[in-house]
Amino acid sequence: xxxxxxxxxxxxxxxxxxxxxxxxxxxxxxxxxxxxxxxxxxxxxxxxxxxxxxxxxxxxxxxxxxxxxxxxxxxxxxxxxxxxxxxxxxxxxxxxxxxxxxxxxxxxxxxxxxxxxxxxxxxxxxxxxxxxxxxxxxxxxxxxxxxxxxxxxxxxxxxxxxxxxxxxxxxxxxxxxxxxxxxxxxxxxxxxxxxxxxxxxxxxxxxxxxxxxxxxxxxxxxxxxxxxxxxxxxxxxxxxxxxxxxxxxxxxxxxxxxxxxxxxx
Amino acid sequence: xxxxxxxxxxxxxxxxxxxxxxxxxxxxxxxxxxxxxxxxxxxxxxxxxxxxxxxxxxxxxxxxxxxxxxxxxxxxxxxxxxxxxxxxxxxxxxxxxxxxxxxxxxxxxxxxxxxxxxxxxxxxxxxxxxxxxxxxxxxxxxxxxxxxxxxxxxxxxxxxxxxxxxxxxxxxxxxxxxxxxxxxxxxxxxxxxxxxxxxxxxxxxxxxxxxxxxxxxxxxxxxxxxxxxxxxxxxxxxxxxxxxxxxxxxxxxxxxxxxxxxxxxxxxxxxxxxxxxxxxxxxxxxxxxxxxxxxxxxxxxxxxxxxxxxxxxxxxxxxxxxxxxxxxxxxxxxxxxxxxxxxxxxxxxxxxxxxxxxxxxxxxxxxxxxxxxxxxxxxxxxxxxxxxxxxxxxxxxxxxxxxxxxxxxxxxxxxxxxxxxxxxxxxxxxxxxxxxxxxxxxxxxxxxxxxx
Numbered sequence: 173x174x175x176x177x178x179x180x181x182x183x184x185x186x187x188x189x190x191x192x193x194x195x196x197x198x199x200x201x202x203x204x205x206x207x208x209x210x211x212x213x214x215x216x217x218x219x220x221x222x223x224x225x226x227x228x229x230x231x232x233x234x235x236x237x238x239x240x241x242x243x244x245x246x247x248x249x250x251x252x253x254x255x256x257x258x259x260x261x262x263x264x265x266x267x268x269x270x271x272x273x274x275x276x277x278x279x280x281x282x283x284x285x286x287x288x289x290x291x292x293x294x295x296x297x298x299x300x301x302x303x304x305x306x307x308x309x310x311x312x313x314x315x316x317x318x319x320x321x322x323x324x325x326x327x328x329x330x331x332x333x334x335x336x337x338x339x340x341x342x343x344x345x346x347x348x349x350x351x352x353x354x355x356x357x358x359x360x361x362x363x364x365x366x367x368x369x370x371x372x373x374x375x376x377x378x379x380x381x382x383x384x385x386x387x388x389x390x391x392x393x394x395x396x397x398x399x400x401x402x403x404x405x406x407x408x409x410x411x412x413x414x415x416x417x418x419x420x421x422x423x424x425x426x427x428x429x430x431x432x433x434x435x436x437x
Numbered sequence: 438x439x440x441x442x443x444x445x446x447x448x449x450x451x452x453x454x455x456x457x458x459x460x461x462x463x464x465x466x467x468x469x470x471x472x473x474x475x476x477x478x479x480x481x482x483x484x485x486x487x488x489x490x491x492x493x494x495x496x497x498x499x500x501x502x503x504x505x506x507x508x509x510x511x512x513x514x515x516x517x518x519x520x521x522x523x524x525x526x527x528x529x530x531x532x533x534x535x536x537x538x539x540x541x542x543x544x545x546x547x548x549x550x551x552x553x554x555x556x557x558x559x560x561x562x563x564x565x566x567x568x569x570x571x572x573x574x575x576x577x578x579x580x581x582x583x584x585x586x587x588x589x590x591x592x593x594x595x596x597x598x599x600x601x602x603x604x605x606x607x608x609x610x611x612x613x614x615x616x617x618x619x620x621x622x623x624x625x626x627x628x629x630x631x632x633x634x635x636x637x638x639x640x641x642x643x644x645x646x647x648x649x650x651x652x653x654x655x656x657x658x659x660x661x662x663x664x665x666x667x668x669x670x671x672x673x674x675x676x677x678x679x680x681x682x683x684x685x686x687x688x689x690x691x692x693x694x695x696x697x698x699x700x701x702x703x704x705x706x707x708x709x710x711x712x713x714x715x716x717x718x719x720x721x722x723x724x725x726x727x728x729x730x731x732x733x734x735x736x737x738x739x740x741x742x743x744x745x746x747x748x749x750x751x752x753x754x755x756x757x758x759x760x761x762x763x764x765x766x767x768x769x770x771x772x773x774x775x776x777x778x779x780x781x782x783x784x785x786x787x788x789x790x791x792x793x794x795x796x797x798x799x800x801x802x803x804x805x806x807x808x809x810x811x812x813x814x815x816x817x818x819x820x821x822x823x824x825x826x827x828x829x830x831x832x833x834x835x836x837x838x839x840x841x842x843x844x845x846x847x848x849x850x851x852x853x854x855x856x857x858x859x860x861x862x863x864x865x866x867x868x869x870x871x872x873x874x875x876x877x878x879x880x881x882x883x884x885x886x887x888x889x
Contacts, residue, residue, distance in 0.1 A: 281771065293775035
């Protein structure tokens with residue numbers, strides 16, 4: 173028990189939440205991710221950028237083992253969250269996903285009420301002891317999702333009736349309701365208009381206070397706006413990984429520079 | 438820009454300058470083709486509608502007559518001398534007079550009735566009762582046994598007329614057609630006319646057709662579809678209870694859990710093939726397995742239900758899988774993303790969304806099973822007279838019975854045109870059931886449909 177504490181403390185000090193070593197991902201015979209090594213810090217927004225099909229979404233989905241649902245997908249290498257290998261046979265992906273929440277490209281609220289959407293996660297994980305408890309969790313999550321004020325009077329109306337931007341914030345609220353430690357976002361703003369995008373980006377910045385956020389985005393401006401660290405993926409390789417400012421102003425690899433200046437992608 | 442246009446005209450590819458106000462030849466052709474195609478569609482729909490209307494008209498015009506029946510009202514003197522000579526009032530004694538023994542009483546009653554109305558005829562007294570159903574005597578006897586105090590009194594009875602008389606009132610039987618009929622003579626019809634004028638012969642709605650049981654070949658006027666309706670009901674119960682859970686569980690496993698390999702491919706192909714197998718094949722399979730191997734009783738709704746379950750399963754599995762497939766993957770992702778297990782994501786999110794499709798498929802499968810005749814032929818649910826209501830629920834499953842379509846088939850097979858009419862009537866009832874089931878399917882679909 174004491175040992176565990178020590179390790180946790182060490183992590184806090186190093187501030188490293190996820191570390192991937194020599195990760196390879198295959199879809200059947202296709203080698204989709206090649207030799208990715210990355211350390212993702214806690215309480216930071218890390219952005220993955222790169223042209224379509226470069227593997228950034230695939231890599232994101234290996235972090236909470238969503239790729240398990242694809243039969244032909246195979247992952248090699250080590251991915252450690254808090255020094256624990258998430259591909260260890262003893263790890264149940266269901267438990268992992270409670271710890272590593274995910275927000276998808278297209279807003280996908282359940283066809284249920286706003287309340288039930290947020291309450292679902294805490295319910296199945298047994299986080300609430302009573303109805304009042306659950307109410308509190310739901311309110312807190314909706315406040316964190318920056319949508320509480322808009323929906324507090326209609327918690328029982330269907331979540332699918334909200335606008336696109338509201339739906340996406342509802343999905344973020346749903347993801348944070350289970351008290352995850354890492355939040356993965358797969359192009360969360362690609363289906364949203366600029367105003368909704370601005371709201372979600374603001375929200376991402378706030379979420380940084382409590383979580384390690386990993387965001388995949390097609391928009392370099394977005395990466396520059398919300399992230400502290402940026403990784404550039406190209407053809408399945410992680411080409412460069414550094415401070416966001418450095419990547420955008422002074423990249424080391426010529427491929428990164430070409431992409432950022434719009435010559436490839 | 439100028440270069441490009443010069444090039445094009447040099448190649449001869451440039452378009453001639455045309456007016457938008459004038460249709461060119463190609464456009465005219467395309468429009469004509471479109472108009473022709475629309476016309477084909479309208480013609481196809483018109484033909485379909487014509488046949489539908491023809492079918493419905495035929496069914497209604499032929500079938501509605503089966504719902505009415507001709508009754509004869511007469512005063513019957515229940516002669517104590519004949520029924521209970523010693524005046525004991527003992528049901529035992531009274532029941533000793535068989536149905537046959539009531540023949541004389543009926544003859545006397547008819548003679549009296551005619552005399553009272555001043556109707557004269559040349560028919561011998563003993564032949565008058567040919568106007569009545571041969572079940573009339575049994576009907577009167579039953580009334581007497583139910584209430585022995587009737588003995589010695591004169592009671593007014595309404596008894597069924599024979600099917601020939603009924604056919605005469607319905608226009609099916611004419612004097613010419615009776616010329617060579619042994620059961621009724623044209624003179625009888627004169628009597629019927631006179632009685633009808635006196636208000637003693639009347640054609641009216643006959644509940645017994647809906648609630649009653651089948652009757653022997655010579656008494657079509659007594660036959661009803663009620664008992665076989667019960668048979669169909671118990672069969673449907675078996676089908677629903679077995680095929681819904683088995684079908685849905687199979688589909689969920691195949692669609693969500695089963696690994697994709699040769700075995701599951703093989704199973705999938707075979708399920709699709711089974712849906713196309715003629716139903717009579719399922720009938721002989723049921724005969725071989727359920728009756729010859731498992732020794733379940735013949736002609737029992739339980740066996741019928743099992744056979745129809747086999748037949749309905751592919752339909753249910755295919756429609757359930759289709760509706761599971763149509764649930765967007767984003768919902769599964771969402772559920773897995775918040776840490777739901779696979780089973781939770783299926784039962785909490787996917788299944789409720791697939792429910793309308795599953796229910797519709799199930800009800801349509803049931804409707805198909807309800808109308809199925811061929812497999813029932815092979816397990817013996819036709820060819821006998823389903824004359825008794827089952828005594829209880831267990832009896833309902835196990836005692837020999839028929840089913841509605843099998844009953845209709847049986848009636849259509851019989852020689853008497855009166856039965857042909859009843860077959861049409863039975864079809865109306867069957868169609869009403871099918872329509873009800875389809876309406877329920879639509880309502881359920883509406884009720885459960887949710888957007889995402």
